[in-house]
Amino acid sequence: MKTRTKTTVFLLLTAGLIAVGSISSLLRVTQLRAHSTLTDVLFIPSAKAVKRMSLGYTGLLADIYWTRAVQYFGSHHVVQAQEYDLLSPLLDITVTLDPKLEPAYKFGAIFLAQKPPAGAGRPDLAVEFVERGIREFPYDWHLYFHLGFIEYIERHDYIAAAKAFERGARVPKANPLLKVLAANMRQHGGDRQTARLLWQNVYESNPNKDIQENALEHLAALRYDEQLERIIGRVEAATAKLGHTPSDWQEVVAAGFLRAIPIDPKGRPLLLMPDGRVQYSRPDDFPFIQLGLPKNRQLDIAAPPQ
Amino acid sequence: MSRILAVAFNTYREAVRDRVLYNLIVFALLIVGSALLFGQISLEIERIVLINMGLTSISIFGIVISIFIGIGLVWKEIERRTLYTVLAHPVRRWEFIFGKYLGLLGTLTLNALLMAVGFFAALLYLSHTFSRPDLYILVAIYFILLQFMMMTAVAMLYSTYSSPLLSSIFAFSTFVIGTFSEDLHNFAAASQGATKWIMTAVAYIVPNFSSLNVVSQVAHGTPVLGALVLQNTVYAFTYSVVLLLCAAAVFENRNFK
Secondary structure, three states: OOHHHHHHHHHHHHHHHHHHHHHHHHHHHHHHHHHOOOOOOOOOOOHHHHHHHOOOOHHHHHHHHHHHHHHHHHHHHHOOOOOOOOHHHHHHHHHHHOOOOHHHHHHHHHHHHOOOOOOOOOHHHHHHHHHHHHHHOOOOHHHHHHHHHHHHHHOOOHHHHHHHHHHHHOOOOOOOHHHHHHHHHHHHOOOHHHHHHHHHHHHHHOOOHHHHHHHHHHHHHHHHHHHHHHHHHHHHHHHHHHOOOOOOHHHHHHOOOOOOOOEOOOOOEOEEOOOOOEEOOOHHHOOOOOOOOOHHHHOOOOOOOO | OHHHHHHHHHHHHHHHOOHHHHHHHHHHHHHHHHHHHHHHOOOOOHHHHHHHHHHHHHHHHHHHHHHHHHHHHHHHHHHOOHHHHHHHOOOOHHHHHHHHHHHHHHHHHHHHHHHHHHHHHHHHHHHOOOOOHHHHHHHHHHHHHHHHHHHHHHHHHHHOOOOHHHHHHHHHHHHHHHHOHHHHHHHHHHOOHHHHHHHHHHHHHOOOOHHHOOHHHHHOOOOOOHHHHHHHHHHHHHHHHHHHHHHHHHHHOOOOO
8 A cells, every 4th residue: 555545544534533523522512502501592683783784685684584483483382382582573573674575474473373382472463463464465365364363363352353354355356255254253253163264264275284283283172172062061951950060970971961971082081070160181182172171271261262 | 899808808717717716606506505405494485595595695606706806806917917918018007907807797797697507497496397587586687797797896996006905805895885875875865964965975986786686576576677677787887887997097097116
């Protein structure tokens, strides 16, 4: 072997060994960082300052901030976070840099509106954000739909929801469903059928898998609430007939109001509480349900749509 | 004219031999390719990310090349003393400046076209087909070329009387200020008295790069007005010619002894 070849082999082997050491130390650093208390920081909170610093390349920077907002939401959503402090500033910077980034308004509003841990739990900010989007895209009926959706589902403000759907229905080429939804809001307030229509539309009009999954979970929750409502009705009927709250399911079955002990969608028996409430044994398995929750958690839930 | 073209051709030949240039092009193409991956970790903006990232890369790398090669064009000739050989031929100093400028501009145009081919290949990969809004992207690329035209003239002007280090600082600062030109106009409009006049003068002196940046607009498929294309072309052309004439005037009066 020539001297030059030997030197080359020696250098490459040394480089390989050092690279192994470098990678192992990096792995150690990653482990250490995972246990540290790293907090979320937005180094430049001012949207205007970020815009000034972009040197005119605002489009690319807006894409980066939007991606950061999506990643921030996703990482918090996965760990069932209760706080999404940076979400609103990130979205604000995104649309300040690129006011025409339509997906940011549509999805950002949903991220902001939903209750934690599904979202930031700030429907007020979500409404402001969608209105900002409507100012940029006054002829996009989807944004009015999102506005009405948030007013109805998150704020339970049926009049505001009806107004939003009516505004959207006036947009040329708007989905005819908006007129139906507006009329439903005016007539029935918030019934479960309207909620189902809304979530069905979200599912059908969004190609994004995460959004579709979220809509399916809501549709399932509505179905579970409906089923549970029937069971609650049977328990109430049994209570009226027996003259006292049934002590267990056997008593309700014996009274002829149920054929068997009712089970939840996962096949586990439902719980009949001493005060007559019907409750899931593991309510966390069924996200977005409004019935069948433990008593202490019912306080956080707004009145279910009737 | 033939003398200017001869200088331009030699400048182009010299520039394309520079390996740094190829590294920058490869790097820019890599960034365009990575935009495809970047779009996937975002939500619903794959195409917008590709257009923004692709056009921004073409613009930034072109600006960097125009500054760093532009500032050395005249200085290198003086430093290597090849300028004396050139000027010993029947080539006038202003012809030398214009030739150098055209040579670099040709190189930048070729680079931009190469990067644009890579960018459109990535766009085709993502969209599977071209549509009408893709034509607007061509307008954005044309505007980027106009930016190069102005930026090269700026770098040339500085390089005629200053060292490469100072020229690069001046040229980069001019680029940064140029991106704020619309803010300068707004500031001038909001000011009063002498400040208003000074700010108005500054706003018109610095190159207006804001009006040449339509990247975001075309990323959303919004058409660019024909009048804007025409006015920007006239503006970039006249601004560059004025700077080149100034550069030629400075160079005519430089004493190389």
